[in-house]
Amino acid sequence: xxxxSPENTLSFEIIDRISAAAKLEEGHAVLRENMHRxxxxxxxxxxxxxxxxxxxxxxxxxxxxxxxxxxxxQSDYVNIDPVVSAGLGGILPIDWTEIDRTRPTIRKVFGExxxxxxxxxxxxxxxxxxxxxxxxxxxxxxxxxxxWPSLKKMLVKEFMVISYYFHSWALQVExxxxxxxxxxxxxxxxxxxxxxxxxxxxxxxxxxxGLSERTVxxxxxNARSKLNALSxxxxxxxxxxxxxxxxx
Amino acid sequence: xxxxSPENTLSFEIIDRISAAAKLEEGHAVLRENMHRxxxxxxxxxxxxxxxxxxxxxxxxxxxxxxxxxxxxQSDYVNIDPVVSAGLGGILPIDWTEIDRTRPTIRKVFGExxxxxxxxxxxxxxxxxxxxxxxxxxxxxxxxxxxWPSLKKMLVKEFMVISYYFHSWALQVExxxxxxxxxxxxxxxxxxxxxxxxxxxxxxxxxxxGLSERTVxxxxxNARSKLNALSxxxxxxxxxxxxxxxxx
DNA sequence: AGATTACCTGTCGTTTCCGACAGGTTCTTT
DNA sequence: AAAGAACCTGTCGGAAACGACAGGTAATCT
Numbered sequence: 001x002x003x004x005s006p007e008n009t010l011s012f013e014i015i016d017r018i019s020a021a022a023k024l025e026e027g028h029a030v031l032r033e034n035m036h037r038x039x040x041x042x043x044x045x046x047x048x049x050x051x052x053x054x055x056x057x058x059x060x061x062x063x064x065x066x067x068x069x070x071x072x073x074q075s076d077y078v079n080i081d082p083v084v085s086a087g088l089g090g091i092l093p094i095d096w097t098e099i100d101r102t103r104p105t106i107r108k109v110f111g112e113x114x115x116x117x118x119x120x121x122x123x124x125x126x127x128x129x130x131x132x133x134x135x136x137x138x139x140x141x142x143x144x145x146x147x148w149p150s151l152k153k154m155l156v157k158e159f160m161v162i163s164y165y166f167h168s169w170a171l172q173v174e175x176x177x178x179x180x181x182x183x184x185x186x187x188x189x190x191x192x193x194x195x196x197x198x199x200x201x202x203x204x205x206x207x208x209x210g211l212s213e214r215t216v217x218x219x220x221x222n223a224r225s226k227l228n229a230l231s232x233x234x235x236x237x238x239x240x241x242x243x244x245x246x247x248x
Numbered sequence: 249x250x251x252x253s254p255e256n257t258l259s260f261e262i263i264d265r266i267s268a269a270a271k272l273e274e275g276h277a278v279l280r281e282n283m284h285r286x287x288x289x290x291x292x293x294x295x296x297x298x299x300x301x302x303x304x305x306x307x308x309x310x311x312x313x314x315x316x317x318x319x320x321x322q323s324d325y326v327n328i329d330p331v332v333s334a335g336l337g338g339i340l341p342i343d344w345t346e347i348d349r350t351r352p353t354i355r356k357v358f359g360e361x362x363x364x365x366x367x368x369x370x371x372x373x374x375x376x377x378x379x380x381x382x383x384x385x386x387x388x389x390x391x392x393x394x395x396w397p398s399l400k401k402m403l404v405k406e407f408m409v410i411s412y413y414f415h416s417w418a419l420q421v422e423x424x425x426x427x428x429x430x431x432x433x434x435x436x437x438x439x440x441x442x443x444x445x446x447x448x449x450x451x452x453x454x455x456x457x458g459l460s461e462r463t464v465x466x467x468x469x470n471a472r473s474k475l476n477a478l479s480x481x482x483x484x485x486x487x488x489x490x491x492x493x494x495x496x
Numbered sequence: 497a498g499a500t501t502a503c504c505t506g507t508c509g510t511t512t513c514c515g516a517c518a519g520g521t522t523c524t525t526t
Numbered sequence: 527a528a529a530g531a532a533c534c535t536g537t538c539g540g541a542a543a544c545g546a547c548a549g550g551t552a553a554t555c556t
Contacts, residue, residue, distance in 0.1 A: 012401055049494060088378065090378060090414065091376075091378060092416050128339075130336065130339060130376070153257060155375070156409055160409050161404055161405055164340060165340060168339055168340050177402040186532060188534095195481075197485035199477055199478030199479050199482030200478075201512070201513090202512075203512085211534075212535055214537090215535060218535080221514080221515085222532095231447050231449070231513090231514090232514090233480055234447030237485070240485060240488050241488070243336075272516080434501090434502060435502090436502080449541090462505050463503080463504050465544075467504095468543090470542095479512095480543080489511090
């Protein structure tokens with residue numbers, strides 16, 4: 001282990017080349033060009049819950065055929081896809097071969113994926129970011145079943161790193177990194193939001209902070225206005241998802 | 249790449265051994281016993297914001313000297329430590345050598361860490377889980393500066409995987425995995441919470457869902473009670489952190 | 497057949513919140 | 527010396543939320 005072999009730097013080469021890209025498509029092209037070096041059939045990146053004023057739609061960069069993409073979108077598979085729900089349920093890479101396929105709706109999804117030549121084996125890396133966003137980075141292979149376990153171990157190590165770098169880079173190039181909200185809220189404003197999130201009333205909070213009720217209201221008013229929130233509840237949910245206040 | 253060498257399985261051996269452990273301490277012991285195989289001086293795991301009824305304190309498993317731990321805790325360094333704030337600010341591994349050390353308070357922390365023999369180089373892996381919890385998995389080394397870049401690449405690949413498995417396992421053994429909340433809330437209850445989180449009033453929500461105002465209130469009452477929340481704002485913040493409702 | 501669960505709706509009275517007016521201090525930056 | 531920002535406080539009145547009563551249906555499980 002003490003002298004890492006040169007081949008160990010491949011994933012970092014890829015990461016460097018992605019970092020140099022300026023658009024989501026270009027970064028994905030780097031992945032596409034390097035797929036064959038890992039014996040992959042597909043590489044797919046799906047970013048959900050992206051927090052941004054401009055952008056509410058998911059970030060998508062996939063190598064699947066346009067037909068499968070269209071079918072997937074039209075059938076609203078993102079809400080059925082067992083890989084997505086498994087990803088939402090944990091933090092570890094998901095081996096598609098270990099997904100429970102007893103339920104008929106799930107068999108259907110996998111069956112149709114096969115028809116669109118997605119490949120037998122798959123690995124999906126769930127990614128949760130600092131803004132509460134969620135992404136799924138998936139790779140597909142099609143090797144004899146007996147080769148899969150060892151291939152999988154290699155892929156997990158390589159793509160755990162690549163997928164997180166890719167996501168972090170994707171947010172940057174899509175200019176999602178800076179939600180200045182955290183910096184724009186004053187300490188008092190955040191404090192009052194935190195206590196509201198903890199279920200305290202304005203009266204409670206005023207007692208806790210040793211302020212008048214009016215002052216607590218004042219800070220909450222400012223917090224609402226800075227966060228473009230329609231209510232304190234709204235402000236709290238925004239503050240949480242923007243990472244402005246910690247979890248209760 | 250197509251024939252992964254046997255040494256590539258080391259991290260998975262460690263993972264298997266951790267999986268077999270029944271307590272946080274035992275899992276950490278596995279890491280401690282394997283430190284030398286990666287030339288490490290320390291391995292530290294810190295779990296914050298752990299969502300649980302029972303447990304509000306952080307999960308801690310570190311190899312640092314008790315003196316340093318005590319000093320760290322007493323000085324409230326968790327709120328100053330630049331590694332922690334860097335981790336909270338992103339998703340990528342943090343190289344301690346790249347931390348900005350111009351600010352005097354930060355120089356102080358690093359200087360004191362040196363005194364307690366923490367090691368020159370460090371890598372910290374920020375981990376965000378599905379319950380909104382945050383963890384930091386750190387490793388330390390002490391090698392000549394010129395050896396660090398290549399060692400770092402190897403460590404990033406190995407411990408990106410190990411750290412996420414460790415966190416996932418830690419939540420399991422500490423019985424934090426199942427917050428049945430998501431399953432206990434009915435569809436309508438979640439729906440009403442989502443609209444509240446989006447800033448809608450009860451009247452708005454009733455119009456959106458085609459229900460009476462009383463019914464929306466009814467669902468919110470049930471949601472509050474199921475989540476042990478003191479207000480709708482409280483319920484929303486809990487629902488978000490428990491992953492019951494998606495982000496706004 | 498009874499129990500359970502999710503669902504739906506109503507009123508009354510109280511509490512809490514929130515917007516719009518008003519006033520102020522202290523500290524730092526320009 | 528002026529400007530800006532973060533902080534603090536007051537009152538009035540209306541809007542919204544909430545708790546505590548009340549009533550109901552439809553579907554599923556035991």
